Amino acid sequence: MSKSILACLMTCLLLCAVVFSGLANTQLVMAKSEEANSLPLIPPWQASPSEEEIQFNCKYPIQSGTADSSFSFDVDLKYVGGEELQLFDLSAEGPSGWLVRVQQTVAGTKELPAVVLDPTQTYGGEKVVVIAIPPYWVITEPGDYNIRLQAASGNLEGSIDLTVRVTARYEFEFETETGLLNTKATAGKESHLTIVVSNTGTASLDKVMFSSSKPSGIGDERWSITFKPDELEGLKPMEEQEVDVTIKPPAKTITGDYMITLRTNSDPLTSRSPELKIRVTVGTSTKWGWIGAGIIVAVIAGLVVGFRKLGRK
Amino acid sequence: MGQVVIETKDLSKTYDGFTAVDKLNLHIEEGEIFGFLGPNGAGKTTTILMLLGLTEPSSGTIQVCGYNPDREPLEVKRIVGYLPEKVGFYEDLTARQNLEYTAELNNLPRGEAQERISNLLSTVGLSQVSDQEVRKLSRGMKQRLGIADIWVKDPKLVFLDEPTSGIDPEGIEDILNLTANMAKRGMTVVFCSHQLHQVQRICTRVGILAKGHLVAEGQIDGLGRQAIAGGRYRIEAQVGQVHQELIDAIKRMGGVTEVQDSGDSLLISCNKDLRKQISKLIVESDNSLLGMRIEEYSLEAIYKKVLS
Amino acid sequence: MYAIFRKELADHLESKRFAILFILATLAAVFAVLLAVQNIRGAVTSSSEFVFLKIFTISSEPLPFFLFFISIFIPIIGIALGFDAVNSERTSGNLSRLLSQPIYRDSIINGKFLASLAVLSFMVVSVIAIVGGLGLRIIGVPPNSEEVLRLVAFALTSIIYGGFWVALAILFSVSFDRAATSMLVSLALWIFFFLFASMIAEAIANARVPLDQNSSLEMFARNIEIQRMVSRISPCNLYGEAIVALLTPEIASLNPALMMISVTVAGKMLTPLNFGQSLLLIWPQVVSIVALAAICFAISYIRFIKQEIRAI
Numbered sequence: 017m018s019k020s021i022l023a024c025l026m027t028c029l030l031l032c033a034v035v036f037s038g039l040a041n042t043q044l045v046m047a048k049s050e051e052a053n054s055l056p057l058i059p060p061w062q063a064s065p066s067e068e069e070i071q072f073n074c075k076y077p078i079q080s081g082t083a084d085s086s087f088s089f090d091v092d093l094k095y096v097g098g099e100e101l102q103l104f105d106l107s108a109e110g111p112s113g114w115l116v117r118v119q120q121t122v123a124g125t126k127e128l129p130a131v132v133l134d135p136t137q138t139y140g141g142e143k144v145v146v147i148a149i150p151p152y153w154v155i156t157e158p159g160d161y162n163i164r165l166q167a168a169s170g171n172l173e174g175s176i177d178l179t180v181r182v183t184a185r186y187e188f189e190f191e192t193e194t195g196l197l198n199t200k201a202t203a204g205k206e207s208h209l210t211i212v213v214s215n216t217g218t219a220s221l222d223k224v225m226f227s228s229s230k231p232s233g234i235g236d237e238r239w240s241i242t243f244k245p246d247e248l249e250g251l252k253p254m255e256e257q258e259v260d261v262t263i264k265p266p267a268k269t270i271t272g273d274y275m276i277t278l279r280t281n282s283d284p285l286t287s288r289s290p291e292l293k294i295r296v297t298v299g300t301s302t303k304w305g306w307i308g309a310g311i312i313v314a315v316i317a318g319l320v321v322g323f324r325k326l327g328r329k
Numbered sequence: 330m331g332q333v334v335i336e337t338k339d340l341s342k343t344y345d346g347f348t349a350v351d352k353l354n355l356h357i358e359e360g361e362i363f364g365f366l367g368p369n370g371a372g373k374t375t376t377i378l379m380l381l382g383l384t385e386p387s388s389g390t391i392q393v394c395g396y397n398p399d400r401e402p403l404e405v406k407r408i409v410g411y412l413p414e415k416v417g418f419y420e421d422l423t424a425r426q427n428l429e430y431t432a433e434l435n436n437l438p439r440g441e442a443q444e445r446i447s448n449l450l451s452t453v454g455l456s457q458v459s460d461q462e463v464r465k466l467s468r469g470m471k472q473r474l475g476i477a478d479i480w481v482k483d484p485k486l487v488f489l490d491e492p493t494s495g496i497d498p499e500g501i502e503d504i505l506n507l508t509a510n511m512a513k514r515g516m517t518v519v520f521c522s523h524q525l526h527q528v529q530r531i532c533t534r535v536g537i538l539a540k541g542h543l544v545a546e547g548q549i550d551g552l553g554r555q556a557i558a559g560g561r562y563r564i565e566a567q568v569g570q571v572h573q574e575l576i577d578a579i580k581r582m583g584g585v586t587e588v589q590d591s592g593d594s595l596l597i598s599c600n601k602d603l604r605k606q607i608s609k610l611i612v613e614s615d616n617s618l619l620g621m622r623i624e625e626y627s628l629e630a631i632y633k634k635v636l637s
Numbered sequence: 638m639y640a641i642f643r644k645e646l647a648d649h650l651e652s653k654r655f656a657i658l659f660i661l662a663t664l665a666a667v668f669a670v671l672l673a674v675q676n677i678r679g680a681v682t683s684s685s686e687f688v689f690l691k692i693f694t695i696s697s698e699p700l701p702f703f704l705f706f707i708s709i710f711i712p713i714i715g716i717a718l719g720f721d722a723v724n725s726e727r728t729s730g731n732l733s734r735l736l737s738q739p740i741y742r743d744s745i746i747n748g749k750f751l752a753s754l755a756v757l758s759f760m761v762v763s764v765i766a767i768v769g770g771l772g773l774r775i776i777g778v779p780p781n782s783e784e785v786l787r788l789v790a791f792a793l794t795s796i797i798y799g800g801f802w803v804a805l806a807i808l809f810s811v812s813f814d815r816a817a818t819s820m821l822v823s824l825a826l827w828i829f830f831f832l833f834a835s836m837i838a839e840a841i842a843n844a845r846v847p848l849d850q851n852s853s854l855e856m857f858a859r860n861i862e863i864q865r866m867v868s869r870i871s872p873c874n875l876y877g878e879a880i881v882a883l884l885t886p887e888i889a890s891l892n893p894a895l896m897m898i899s900v901t902v903a904g905k906m907l908t909p910l911n912f913g914q915s916l917l918l919i920w921p922q923v924v925s926i927v928a929l930a931a932i933c934f935a936i937s938y939i940r941f942i943k944q945e946i947r948a949i
């Protein structure tokens with residue numbers, strides 16, 4: 017027992033440490049990326065055979081994507097000017113918190129710590145893949161991030177700077193508080209439904225507005241559906257907010273199920289505009305329900321009294 | 330004697346051409362038990378219905394207790410009880426409920442009616458079954474219930490239309506006693522029946538109807554005298570010794586028409602009831618009077634005689 | 638007469654006949670309404686003010702609707718309450734005993750008629766109230782005052798109609814000595830009125846104004862008009878017209894052809910009539926039913942007064 021508690025504590029501590037370090041380094045990463053921007057993006061291909069050098073070639077050294085995607089760069093390495101095969105150590109580094117690896121293929125899992133290059137070979141070069149994955153526990157701010165791939169053998173070393181351009185992802189979720197898509201209401205009475213809007217994107221949402229459509233039957237245009245607040249502003253990523261929906265069927269609504277649709281329309285940037293189809297079960301208002309039952313009971317009572325008074329037995 | 334209860338003059342009833350009752354003159358007085366006789370189809374029921382105001386007479390006049398049943402039917406029905414030939418009751422109701430309904434129809438106050446009904450049910454011997462449904466009663470019980478039913482309104486005049494048909498001898502006895510009882514309480518009874526000896530037992534007067542005509546009416550002995558003995562009294566006297574002297578002496582008495590000698594008794598025909606005088610004469614002539622009897626006429630004999 | 642009324646009322650209330658009919662009628666009505674309310678949302682055709690009345694008028698396909706049930710049950714109940722009124726008294730031997738009591742002869746018929754009518758009213762009102770209560774409980778939309786008025790008028794019309802059948806059945810109970818005969822004759826007459834009157838009307842109309850594909854709308858209207866007029870010999874149709882007009886305020890004319898033309902010309906449904914206008918529309922029907930009932934009652938009255946009371 018004490019062992020498992022200990023293990024738990026350890027994991028927690030570890031997690032905390034990792035998160036803190038990640039948060040602390042974000043600023044640093046930003047600074048670095050600015051630096052990277054000022055560097056020439058595509059290093060000139062040097063073909064001078066007189067000098068021993070290692071050449072890097074990357075066709076798409078800048079890649080863009082949202083913070084939750086992973087980026088891979090195909091880099092060709094070429095060793096020129098030498099006479100013998102040479103083993104180069106490979107290392108790739110990115111902003112702190114990022115996972116950066118050198119692999120043989122995108123799909124592969126093997127990391128390549130080193131590569132042997134043959135200077136006599138005339139083909140294009142040796143291909144490696146640099147994988148860069150932004151940290152998953154924090155939302156990476158949009159911006160350019162620098163990834164550097166280095167190859168070194170003895171004195172001979174070279175590097176290439178690759179750029180990951182993280183773009184913002186606008187996305188949010190829209191659900192009822194309970195997760196259920198039905199609710200109850202009473203004719204002529206307000207009923208409440210709480211919906212939760214959560215920003216699941218990577219950027220804050222400027223404005224979320226709501227709209228609704230009423231049941232489609234005749235006379236149903238008198239339904240009233242209102243949202244409070246009726247719009248949300250500046251919802252940060254990972255933040256969520258509750259919205260109270262007031263549903264009021266008209267006074268003469270026949271009991272039964274009615275479909276209403278709740279919609280949001282957020283920034284035009286957002287591709288998705290989630291909607292909720294909610295089944296509203298309109299029940300009898302208790303007053304009329306009781307009066308109805310009362311009438312039936314009264315008739316039966318009248319029957320009994322009639323029998324008592326008018327019958328013989 | 331008493332007050333006139335029923336008086337009809339030339340009462341007739343024709344059913345499309347068929348005369349059911351023909352120029353009937355009835356006269357019935359208070360307290361009488363009037364036996365209303367006649368063969369089937371003679372018109373007895375028709376007469377009763379007219380007297381009750383249930384059927385319109387074709388001609389003639391009727392007075393029942395001073396009312397004309399045709400014009401004042403309610404007054405007549407209030408004081409007249411009628412037990413129909415085939416009396417029926419509401420089978421789903423109890424004996425008591427049936428009587429209560431009759432009381433209600435007669436506007437009797439509820440409390441009074443209850444008491445009277447209980448008394449009546451015990452009078453007619455139905456207290457045991459008073460809360461049984463009528464469907465469970467026997468024919469005789471229903472007939473007795475019928476008598477209780479007409480009694481509920483305490484009528485002055487009662488019509489009983491064949492009340493004893495289909496009843497066992499004991500039941501008949503009960504009904505006859507009840508009828509006599511009614512008369513004792515001051516009701517006038519008109520008793521329709523084909524059971525002549527029953528009529529003879531309780532009726533003070535009879536009327537015999539045939540084909541709508543009243544062919545005979547009066548007290549039974551009077552009727553018998555008229556019908557059988559040509560209106561004479563016949564006295565039979567048993568004496569010790571029969572002398573010619575005695576016969577002659579009797580013959581000399583005023584009113585005696587004939588004396589016959591039959592060995593040990595004398596048969597005397599006379600036009601008055603001379604029993605007192607004859608017995609005195611026999612005793613005074615030193616003869617011994619062993620017995621004396623005036624001839625009685627059975628209703629059956631009268632009935633047959635009248636209708637033949 | 639009150640005594641007779643009371644007794645007859647008690648008899649009816651305790652009879653199996655009453656219990657069975659009442660239970661059947663209630664069940665049928667409740668059933669019809671329970672099924673009908675399932676379709677009620679689809680049946681609301683305008684932003685209708687008369688949602689509550691719809692309980693009574695809409696049908697759920699395989700089963701006929703409430704009005705159909707009630708228009709069948711009322712004659713049956715009326716006949717059941719009257720067919721043996723007088724002849725059972727006669728055959729049971731109660732009639733002569735009853736008539737020798739100090740009551741007017743007509744009060745027997747009056748008392749019986751009123752008792753039957755009271756029982757019938759009781760049933761009609763109960764059934765409508767039960768159905769209304771049930772409907773209210775289910776759909777949750779209360780009737781407005783006009784709907785209540787219309788329902789009251791509907792109940793009254795139904796009672797009058799039932800009164801006609803009671804009067805007719807009593808007439809037969811006076812005329813026929815056997816209860817079975819009078820019941821069969823009453824039922825036969827009902828079936829005639831219910832089924833055959835419309836058929837005959839259709840046949841006559843088609844004979845007078847034959848129709849084919851290229852008949853004009855006018856011809857069509859004339860045919861229907863004749864059909865309408867002829868079928869009005871049947872009290873069933875009179876009643877049907879009356880209650881449909883009462884419970885469907887959208888009906889502006891009892892003539893379907895006129896309705897049809899006005900709808901095609903105007904291109905839309907007419908606005909609902911108000912209560913007074915509906916009453917104006919149906920009063921000839923109601924008066925006819927009252928008159929028929931009065932005629933039946935008068936004939937049975939005269940026959941009974943003139944009748945020999947002797948059991949035959």
Ligand SMILES: Nc1ncnc2c1ncn2[C@@H]1O[C@H](COP(=O)(O)OP(=O)(O)OP(=O)(O)O)[C@@H](O)[C@H]1O
Nearest residue numbers: 344349367368369370371372373374375376945947
């Ligand atoms: N409604 C009627 N129509 C025609 N004839 C009738 C009617 N009622 C009675 N009669 C006839 O009148 C006659 C007298 O009938 P009524 O019933 O008075 O006889 P009754 O003396 O009571 O006979 P019973 O001893 O059988 O009871 C009968 O011949 C009968 O056929």
Ligand SMILES: [Mg+2]
Nearest residue numbers: 373374414490
């Ligand atoms: Mg008779």
